[in-house]
Structures are given as structure tokens and as C-alpha cells.
Amino acid sequence: MAKNKAELLQGTLDMLILKSLSLGELHGYGIIQRIRQLSDEMLNVEQGSLYPALYRIEQKGWVSARWDIHDTGREAKFYKLTRAGRKQLETEEASWDRLVLAITKVRQAT
Amino acid sequence: MAKNKAELLQGTLDMLILKSLSLGELHGYGIIQRIRQLSDEMLNVEQGSLYPALYRIEQKGWVSARWDIHDTGREAKFYKLTRAGRKQLETEEASWDRLVLAITKVRQAT
DNA sequence: GTGGCATACTTTGACAATCTAGGTATCAGG
DNA sequence: CCTGATACCTAGATTGTCAAAGTATGCCAC
Numbered sequence: 242m243a244k245n246k247a248e249l250l251q252g253t254l255d256m257l258i259l260k261s262l263s264l265g266e267l268h269g270y271g272i273i274q275r276i277r278q279l280s281d282e283m284l285n286v287e288q289g290s291l292y293p294a295l296y297r298i299e300q301k302g303w304v305s306a307r308w309d310i311h312d313t314g315r316e317a318k319f320y321k322l323t324r325a326g327r328k329q330l331e332t333e334e335a336s337w338d339r340l341v342l343a344i345t346k347v348r349q350a351t
Numbered sequence: 352m353a354k355n356k357a358e359l360l361q362g363t364l365d366m367l368i369l370k371s372l373s374l375g376e377l378h379g380y381g382i383i384q385r386i387r388q389l390s391d392e393m394l395n396v397e398q399g400s401l402y403p404a405l406y407r408i409e410q411k412g413w414v415s416a417r418w419d420i421h422d423t424g425r426e427a428k429f430y431k432l433t434r435a436g437r438k439q440l441e442t443e444e445a446s447w448d449r450l451v452l453a454i455t456k457v458r459q460a461t
Numbered sequence: 462g463t464g465g466c467a468t469a470c471t472t473t474g475a476c477a478a479t480c481t482a483g484g485t486a487t488c489a490g491g
Numbered sequence: 492c493c494t495g496a497t498a499c500c501t502a503g504a505t506t507g508t509c510a511a512a513g514t515a516t517g518c519c520a521c
Contacts, residue, residue: 248446251361251478251507253454260457270469279460283453290508292471297507315516317469334458336358341451343393344363347370348444350389361478361507380498400479402500407478425487427498 254286254294255303256337259322259330262304268317269295295320303329364396364404365413366447369432369440372414378427379405405430413439 261267261275272295273286298304303326309319322330371377371385382405383396408414413436419429432440 248362248450249508250363250450252358253360253450254508257454257457260460264460268469270467276457279457280453281456283449284457287509288470289472289510289512294507296471313468313517315468337454339393340358340360340363343390344367344447346391347367347386347389347394350370350374359479364479378498380496397480398499399481399483399501404478406500423488423497425498 249284249286249290253337254290255298256330256333257284257286258291258294258298259303259326259333262320262322263327263330266319266321268311268319270317272320298326301329302326359394359396359400363447364400365408366440366443367394367396368401368404368408369413369436369443372430372432373437373440376429376431378421378429380427382430408436411439412436 257276258272261272261279264275267275269291270288273288273291276284276286295304295306299306299320303323304320305323306318306320308316310316311319367386368382371382371389374385377385379401380398383398383401386394386396405414405416409416409430413433414430415433416428416430418426420426421429
């Protein structure tokens, strides 16, 4: 199992995707890179995790997608955070904070 | 889904169980109560999650179990952290910290 | 010009962990 | 006696992530 790379916990991926899109429109492959980069290489999202997650998230209306050609001249599917997505990001961040707090409390017990 | 209660993320339960056993021998039902109490009612572990988890953990040698009768005069299965379990707890805590750090970094991005 | 690598997307199947919901049994209190 | 808390167990459904495969394009080195 994971050595230097932290493994993702189920439920955290959506938040990471939404967060990275909150910094600006981006395509799938770019999301993976952005997350890796922002986390100092600690988080590595697999393509097989990302694309299904994006599909899920799009279905829920948290992002909108469109095909476009970017600077490199290649086609890519660009995702953009919707208003609902921004709201969802806040919700997920809040519940992440709550979880971290709760676990911290348990861990502080002596 | 969760309102005031934070939902458990997959992978955190083992750590919570090991941690609560690190405070002393305890039986299954008591583990649930201890986690709930230590987390200020934020974490609620379902029985259907706990018992399979305990079985799993016992198989891995992180805890040892024995039936006993406790103060209330009732039978219960008491679990105790083994040396390997203590080691595992450290490992899980470290990787939890790493994950929290990584996610924090992503979230701090502007 | 072709071979390899990074980019970019998709799909399938396996796997693991949690939850829901059911079951059993004992004990205490009203 | 009945209910609720305690105490354990199990089956099945659900979900999310991952591994592994596939397709296709553009770029660079040789």
C-alpha cells in the first residue's frame, strides 16, 4: 500500500475536484495535475477515479462541461463550477472540518 | 444524509477503534459509546460497521479478544490492543496526518 | 518517419468499507 | 409485562476508489 503518497479516503475526492475547479475552469487531466501539484505531490488521483467522479458530479449539477480546444491545440473537456457546485464545496469543506475536529478530539483523549 | 453527525469516511474507523482501545480494554458496545463520547457526539459508529471491523482487526492481529463478565453482571467480549495494534495505530495516525496536511494544502490554494 | 512519451478521455471489473436492517438475548425500571 | 438500553451477530445493498485496459492525438528525439 501507499508509501509516500497518501491514499484518498472515500468522499474526499469530490471536494478536491470542486476545490480545484473553484480556482478556474479546467479539463479532467488538468484537474489531476492541479491536485497533485497543490498537494506537493502527496495526492495522486487516478484517471479511473477522476472521470467517473466528474460524471457523477456533473449529473448532480455541480459542474458544467463543454468541449474546447486549448492552447496546445488539443481537444479537451472543460469543467466549470456551477453556483450549486460552489455551494456544495462549502458544504463539503464544512463537513470535512467537522470530521477532522471530531477525530482530533478522539485522538486527544488520554 | 448527515446533519449534525459527521459521516465516517472509509478508512477512519480502524484508527478510531484502535485509539479507543489504546485507552484500555473494552468491549464492542463500549467502543461505540466511547467514540461517541470522546467526539462530543459527532461520531456515531453503527453496530453493523463496528462488529465486522472488529473481526477484521482481530484477524490482522491488532487486537485480542476474550469473553468476560463485567461489573453490570453481563457477558461481553473484551478487546485489547496488541503490540502490533499499537504499532498500527501509529501508522494510521501518521497517514491520517499526512492526508489532512495534503488536503489542507489544496484547500489553501487561491 | 517512426517510436516513445505525455496528454486526454473512457470503460470495465474488482475490491473494500460502511450502512441498513434484520435477528437474538439479557437486564433494569416503570 | 413491556419497553428501552445493553450486547452481539449477520446478510445484503450501496458506494467510491482503484487497477487495468483501451483509444487517440501531438511532440520530440533519433
